[in-house]
Each structure stands twice: as C-alpha cells, then as structure tokens.
Amino acid sequence: MSLTGLFLVLFLVVHLAGNLQLLLDDGGEAFNVYTKKMTTSPIIKVISYGNYFFILLHAFQGILLYFKNRKARGSEAYAVKVTKAVNTNSFAASNMAWLGLLILVFLGIHMGDFWYQMKWGEVPTVVYHGDTYENLYLKVEASFSNIWIVLFYCLSMLGLAFHLTHGFQSAFQSLGLNHPKYSPFIRGVGKVIGVIIPIGFAIIPLYYFFLK
Ligand code: HEM
Numbered sequence: 001m002s003l004t005g006l007f008l009v010l011f012l013v014v015h016l017a018g019n020l021q022l023l024l025d026d027g028g029e030a031f032n033v034y035t036k037k038m039t040t041s042p043i044i045k046v047i048s049y050g051n052y053f054f055i056l057l058h059a060f061q062g063i064l065l066y067f068k069n070r071k072a073r074g075s076e077a078y079a080v081k082v083t084k085a086v087n088t089n090s091f092a093a094s095n096m097a098w099l100g101l102l103i104l105v106f107l108g109i110h111m112g113d114f115w116y117q118m119k120w121g122e123v124p125t126v127v128y129h130g131d132t133y134e135n136l137y138l139k140v141e142a143s144f145s146n147i148w149i150v151l152f153y154c155l156s157m158l159g160l161a162f163h164l165t166h167g168f169q170s171a172f173q174s175l176g177l178n179h180p181k182y183s184p185f186i187r188g189v190g191k192v193i194g195v196i197i198p199i200g201f202a203i204i205p206l207y208y209f210f211l212k
Pocket residue numbers: 015019022035038047048049051103107110111114115118136140160201202204205
C-alpha cells in the first residue's frame with residue numbers, strides 16, 4: 001500500500017500541474033494542448049495503464065487491510081492506542097478506509113465526466129496553429145458551472161487532504177523508514193503535500209464557478 005500510495009501521490013502532483021493550466025486566461029489552449037499530449041504519447045499511455053492498475057491495487061489492498069484490522073480487533077475498539085512516530089489516534093488515521101472510499105467514488109464520477117467523455121464521448125474540436133484538438137476545456141467549464149459538482153469536488157478534496165496527510169507519513173512508517181531525526185520532517189512534508197495538493201485541485205472548480 002505504501003508504494004502504490006506514494007506512486008499515486010506522484011501522479012497527483014503531475015495531474016495538478018497540468019490542470020492548473022486551466023487557470024490561464026488563454027481560452028483553454030494550453031490545457032487542450034496538454035491533454036492531447038497526455039493521451040497520445042506512447043510513454044504516457046504506458047504510465048497511464050500503470051496508474052489505473054495502481055489505483056485498483058491500492059483500493060483492493062485497502063479493503064483487505066480494513067477487514068483484516070476489523071477481524072484482528074473484533075468489535076471492540078482499542079482502549080489505549082499505541083503511539084508511534086505516526087499519530088494513530090487522529091481522525092484521518094481512524095477513517096482511512098472511509099476516506100479512501102470517498103476518493104474512489106469521486107474517481108468514478110470524475111473519470112466518467114472527463115476521462116470517459118474524452119475517450120468515448122463526443123467532445124467538440126478546436127484548431128490551434130493548424131492542428132486539431134479536442135476542446136476538453138469546454139467540458140471543464142460546463143461541469144464547473146454546476147454547484148453540485150463544485151461542492152462534491154470540494155468535499156472530496158477535503159477527504160483527500162485527510163487521506164494524504166495521514167497516508168504519506170504512514171507509508172514511510174510501513175516501509176520502516178523511521179528515524180527520530182527524520183520522522184518529524186516526513187510528517188511535515190506529509191502535511192504540506194496533504195494540504196497543498198487538495199487546495200490546488202479545489203481552487204479550479206471554485207475559480208470556474210465564482211470567477212468565470
Ligand atoms: C479540478 C480538478 C480536476 C480536473 C479539472 C481534472 C481533469 C481531468 C481531465 C480533463 C482528465 C482526462 C484527461 C487527462 O487524462 O488528463 C482527467 C483524468 C484523470 N483524473 Fe482528473 N482532474 C481533477 C482532479 C483529479 C483528482 C483530485 C484526482 C484523483 C484523486 C484525479 C484523477 C484522475 C485520473 C486517475 C484520471 C485518468 C488519468 C489517465 O488516463 O491516465 N483528477 N482529469
């Protein structure tokens with residue numbers, strides 16, 4: 001789970017960097033050019049398939065772990081939780097499976113809305129400098145003009161924030177990469193990543209809804 005989780009963090013950083021181009025005032029040109037590159041490059045295609053596989057594997061491992069922990073613990077909650085380098089008493093630590101489920105539901109809706117439309121739906125095209133591109137920017141604009149979609153994205157990003165903040169530090173602990181000197185640093189990086197990535201994603205629907 002640690003390795004698949006850390007790979008998915010890397011995916012999120014790249015995906016966020018690409019999506020932040022939606023904040024440029026260029027009518028969607030940079031974003032449309034970027035999405036075409038991401039979907040036509042053979043190397044990116046291989047990484048994409050790896051990414052789908054890791055998402056499914058991570059979710060499957062999470063479900064197994066959830067049931068394993070439940071079985072080990074019975075119906076009784078721990079009277080006292082052992083304190084490790086990672087805080088196991090936090091809201092995030094106690095709800096990782098539910099937060100993961102929220103993100104999985106988010107992914108189902110998100111990919112149905114964008115990824116499926118791009119691969120199998122009818123997306124209008126646009127021409128830049130003589131080349132034709134799918135105008136996925138119009139799809140983004142349409143989705144983020146819907147208050148319910150915007151609220152759902154923001155709620156999901158809150159869930160992602162908790163999931164990432166705990167998951168990042170927990171991954172290092174599971175890999176045995178604990179050290180009294182470095183653990184506080186890893187925890188700090190986890191907090192920064194867990195806050196900055198979800199805020200970065202949430203800004204996009206909020207910007208489209210309120211400022212476009
Ligand atoms: C404002 C927020 C977001 C926007 C505008 C956005 C936009 C898009 C678009 C346009 C695509 C299809 C084109 C492409 O592959 O680049 C896509 C695919 C995808 N998105 Fe997002 N996304 C957002 C947030 C997220 C978040 C938070 C996650 C994960 C938690 C996520 C996970 C994915 C995945 C897994 C794919 C499929 C990628 C692939 O085919 O390799 N997205 N997104």
